[in-house]
Amino acid sequence: MMKHPKQILIVLILIFCSNKMALAQTAGINYQALILNSEEIQIPGADVEENQVPLGLEEVSFRFSITDEEFQDLYSEEQTTTTDENGMVSLIVGDGTPLFSTFEDIVWNGTLKYLNVEIDIHSQNQGYVFLDLQKILYLPQSGTGATVDVADNLSNIPITDNESGDIIWVADVDGTGLSSLMVWDGNQWQLAQMDYDPTNELGLVVALNNADRDLQYSAPTPGDQVWNLSCECIQVYDGTSWVNINALDAIAASNGVNIATNNTIKLGGQLDEPTILATDATNTLSVTGLEESTSTLDTNVMTVNTSSGVITRSSLANLFQEEVTLTIAANDGQSQFATPLPIASPSKVNVYRNGVRIGFTVLNTTQVELEPEAICYAGDEIRIVQFTN
């Protein structure tokens, strides 16, 4: 019977980069293979054909070479192991004895790389023979460092010289010690585990009453929230007590606003402080539907101070002025005349000579002087019309 050279066959190779992963303890690539015995095994009856059964408990050495896309060696190493009873080997490429360069010096820049595998079966004494050539698949990784970049907090993460897909581990993203992986999206860092699904959010914890709430939160922390059915309000623990954040009875009304029954806010009440309603040409203040009154008794009108805008009231009687007229026959060259009433304001005094209104100046509270051009002649009629107030 023809003796077949003893060879092995890789039927399964699982490769994934653990390089630069945040939780990795050793930089390297997991390599697993099932090694089958391609030697024909003689038994009574039909012999066991090649590659039908695993090569178990066999001492073998592997030579791993990582090459670039032009098959130039970037790194190579050797490892020796023994297959298990099922022919399996499980190794970490990067954990062996380096023959060329070091695993950490490999630049994982996204270009295509190959893993070339050679095997030496010690019992065969044939040395290394070619076994397999595989493309290496990549996982997301950060920059060119050996590990994921780590920052203490958001203020320490780099905001320049980043490339899309760069990742960083931030030990404290919110000031409370919450850690997170972040990814540079080309413009800014984004939380890697951010939840974009609004349908999976949790609702508030519901408590029947305060006792039930205290039972559920025996040791509340600031920020805990609960929907309390008894008060129909959301209660938030502020570190000292539970605060009703939507209870209307916790809101005080003042300065002309009051809370009526059924928690209805209404206009009306005592003003507690000077209050200004600012209006302008567009935003005017109007009152409509006022009842008309024909009586002038016990009726005031609302007046507005020109400068302060303060609203006051005034009796109608104050608004109507009494007109007092004094007619004097002037002497020749006379220019000063006494007024019938004390002068409160020059605007309340009008002076006429022979029926024509003329200017004057106030000499004092009881006298006015005609303008110089208005020289009186004997017999001219000077009429002084003065309004009270």
Add this chain to the structure above:
Amino acid sequence: MNLSHIKYAVFLIGISVSYAQDIYIESSLNSASFEEFKNDEGVNTLENKYSKPVELGIGVGLIFNMTKNQRLKWDLGVNYNNYKINTSFISGNSSIPSQYNLYYVSFKTGPYFSVVNHSRIKLQLHAHSSLDHLISGSNQYMDRYIDLNTDKSFSKLVFNAHYGATLEVVLSDSNSFYISFDSKNSITNAIEADQSYRLNSTSILAGLRFKLNKIQNPQIH
């Protein structure tokens, strides 16, 4: 098997029955194993470290008296046996379990010699030879199943040498009960001229023997 063969077999059976003194029917418990396997490098790569399953067999046959004192008799019989063999072979340095399931029809013949020839109890030694023909057989390991009937590398005919002892208890003038131990060793089977093995089995048999002359000429008391 054509009609002439059947006619010839019936003729031989008829002749044999007419000359035989006893006819027997027996059942057996058998366990078997491959021994002295050698591959083409002269290495035994089989490991018989597993249990040996016990399987049933049945048989019928004729016994001829060779001497007047009936100490020496001749046995001619047919048996149907099932052998289930658990073994393993080496791949690398680990064992791969394998199970053979074999069904044989065996034609055996050979002498009995009674070392104790009491009228009621007899102790007999026997040395037989047999020719086993494989009816059906299979070999299984891992997820592989091999039909040995279609496998040309597995011997369909096996020549064997038996030895053993039988304790026979005479129940009446016409029948007796016996229990027997039998060790069967095959003549070395050569496979493709450079591999070899022996198929050995050990059997415990129990059966009944009937006097043919009592059946043919019943005495009236």
